[in-house]
Amino acid sequence: xxxxxxTEKLVDELHNQPYEPMVAAEIWLVSISLxxxxxxxxxxxxxxxx
Amino acid sequence: MQKISFNEDRSAVWLAFxxxxxxxxxxxxxGNLLGWVIGVKVWTDPxxxxxxxxxxxxxxxxxxxxxxxxxxIALLLLWERRRFAENKKAFLSALLIVLTLTMIGWVLGHAGxxxxxxxxxxxxxxxxxxxxxxxxxxxxxxxxxxxxGNFFTSFAKFLSQAAxxxxxxxxxxxxxxxxxxxxxxxQANLAGTxxxxxxxxxxxxxxxxxxxxxxxxxxxxxxxxxxxxxLASGISICGVSAAIATxxxxxxxxxxxxxxxxxxxxxxxxxxxxxxFLAHAIIPEEPMVAAAWMGLAxxxxxxxIASGAITEALYMAQGGFQKGWMLMTTTxxxxxxxxxxxxxxxxxxxxxxxxxxxxxxxxxSLREVWDRFPKFVIGYFIAFALFITLGLSFPDKIxxxxxxxxxxxxxxxxxxxxxxxSIGLSADFKRLWQEGLGKLILVYVVCLFGFVIWIGxxxxxxxxxxxxxxxxxxx
Numbered sequence: 001x002x003x004x005x006x007t008e009k010l011v012d013e014l015h016n017q018p019y020e021p022m023v024a025a026e027i028w029l030v031s032i033s034l035x036x037x038x039x040x041x042x043x044x045x046x047x048x049x050x
Numbered sequence: 051m052q053k054i055s056f057n058e059d060r061s062a063v064w065l066a067f068x069x070x071x072x073x074x075x076x077x078x079x080x081g082n083l084l085g086w087v088i089g090v091k092v093w094t095d096p097x098x099x100x101x102x103x104x105x106x107x108x109x110x111x112x113x114x115x116x117x118x119x120x121x122x123i124a125l126l127l128l129w130e131r132r133r134f135a136e137n138k139k140a141f142l143s144a145l146l147i148v149l150t151l152t153m154i155g156w157v158l159g160h161a162g163x164x165x166x167x168x169x170x171x172x173x174x175x176x177x178x179x180x181x182x183x184x185x186x187x188x189x190x191x192x193x194x195x196x197x198x199g200n201f202f203t204s205f206a207k208f209l210s211q212a213a214x215x216x217x218x219x220x221x222x223x224x225x226x227x228x229x230x231x232x233x234x235x236x237q238a239n240l241a242g243t244x245x246x247x248x249x250x251x252x253x254x255x256x257x258x259x260x261x262x263x264x265x266x267x268x269x270x271x272x273x274x275x276x277x278x279x280x281l282a283s284g285i286s287i288c289g290v291s292a293a294i295a296t297x298x299x300x301x302x303x304x305x306x307x308x309x310x311x312x313x314x315x316x317x318x319x320x321x322x323x324x325x326x327f328l329a330h331a332i333i334p335e336e337p338m339v340a341a342a343w344m345g346l347a348x349x350x351x352x353x354x355i356a357s358g359a360i361t362e363a364l365y366m367a368q369g370g371f372q373k374g375w376m377l378m379t380t381t382x383x384x385x386x387x388x389x390x391x392x393x394x395x396x397x398x399x400x401x402x403x404x405x406x407x408x409x410x411x412x413x414x415s416l417r418e419v420w421d422r423f424p425k426f427v428i429g430y431f432i433a434f435a436l437f438i439t440l441g442l443s444f445p446d447k448i449x450x451x452x453x454x455x456x457x458x459x460x461x462x463x464x465x466x467x468x469x470x471x472s473i474g475l476s477a478d479f480k481r482l483w484q485e486g487l488g489k490l491i492l493v494y495v496v497c498l499f500g501f502v503i504w505i506g507x508x509x510x511x512x513x514x515x516x517x518x519x520x521x522x523x524x525x
Contacts, residue, residue: 010305013274020274025405029397030261037257044250045512 062220159187167356183352195474213472222465227430231437259286345383346506375519
């Protein structure tokens with residue numbers, strides 16, 4: 001059933017997302033992901049070019 | 051005595067495996083036990099919309115197959131919840147209504163005027179259509195749930211006992227594993243160049259796209275983790291399945307990935323209508339780059355494959371290429387994206403259990419990790435591994451396995467539709483769309499058109515430029 005309080009909470013969240021600093025695990029996930037992705041990209045670009 | 055509560059996670063896995071066991075009776079030679087299940091086609095005449103999935107059951111009228119399918123699902127769900135429903139008759143009544151209304155939404159979403167993509171219009175005799183693909187059925191189910199939730203509140207309260215969003219979502223995700231396992235195996239037999247380059251392109255897409263969109267959503271737009279993760283998966287990976295699977299893996303409230311998914315379905319139409327023509331205009335000499343780009347950039351399966359078909363038609367008109375190669379490239383890239391959803395959910399579930407949900411200084415034992423870990427992700431992998439292993443071990447049974455997978459796919463789609471209906475019932479989506487969607491749209495537009503499609507073009511260019519489809523008459 002439609003829950004007005006839950007909806008209110010969601011709308012409020014979308015307007016004013018509670019400040020949630022990035023924790024170490026998130027920073028690691030994003031950094032490792034980007035580092036691995038860009039490294040593979042460079043290696044594959046080199047391999048495919050030769 | 052401790053009261054045992056209903057575990058949706060575990061129940062979803064068992065339910066999905068029951069469907070899988072029944073589907074596998076076909077390759078095992080027992081018979082096509084699910085071939086009678088209803089299949090919904092894109093239609094212009096509603097009487098032609100419904101037919102049993104298997105041709106061997108084509109003598110059964112569509113409406114009989116429909117009733118049998120709804121009754122079958124209702125009985126299975128009732129059996130699963132038999133110990134937890136306070137009033138079984140009321141639960142069964144509510145369940146039957148939920149199933150029926152969702153099916154109505156699913157069928158309405160397949161109306162040609164809504165669902166037909168541009169390359170289907172001629173076959174269906176349509177001059178114009180919205181091009182939302184059959185996935186518009188999700189939006190129609192959501193819309194029906196929304197009407198009931200907002201205007202018939204006491205009826206919605208009655209239905210809510212059977213509208214179990216997470217249960218439906220998790221069951222569907224395990225079934226996704228079975229489908230992509232077999233599709234992955236089929237792609238492995240393709241031309242080596244397309245296979246290798248497609249695989250490399252996908253690894254890149256996951257590692258770069260997801261991280262960038264997540265970073266943007268968190269740092270620039272200030273979204274919480276619960277919103278940022280499904281948003282990153284929805285925008286960067288593969289729309290509906292990815293957003294919902296990610297949301298469930300990090301234990302987000304179901305309304306979060308459903309909102310993201312509804313946005314993805316709407317935006318995929320924009321991509322479908324723009325990108326094939328843009329590709330043809332800016333890279334007229336690179337058909338394979340354009341095809342891979344469609345797989346990487348267009349977010350829902352239906353829209354991506356339709357984009358591949360439109361792209362192929364545009365390039366075929368100029369080049370005399372053999373038919374099928376560009377579409378195969380788009381499909382391969384898209385299927386690889388689907389294959390990796392499970393891997394990515396597994397990684398995210400581990401990061402969330404170990405690194406994010408854990409309190410500072412808290413030691414998490416292996417037992418706790420197991421308890422907190424979403425079991426449906428494991429169910430997904432088992433289903434995936436089972437279909438791949440069967441396909442590799444019994445290559446002569448691929449046709450039957452494919453039919454089993456098609457049968458399971460019908461349940462997967464319907465369970466996703468049930469989740470959309472349930473969310474419509476439980477949330478004031480109208481208010482959420484009016485007041486909250488602006489910010490989500492902004493993130494979507496900035497990320498998708500700001501860098502996702504351009505990085506996708508760059509990756510496609512890197513892996514596919516200079517490769518041409520064979521020329522000549524299609525053999």
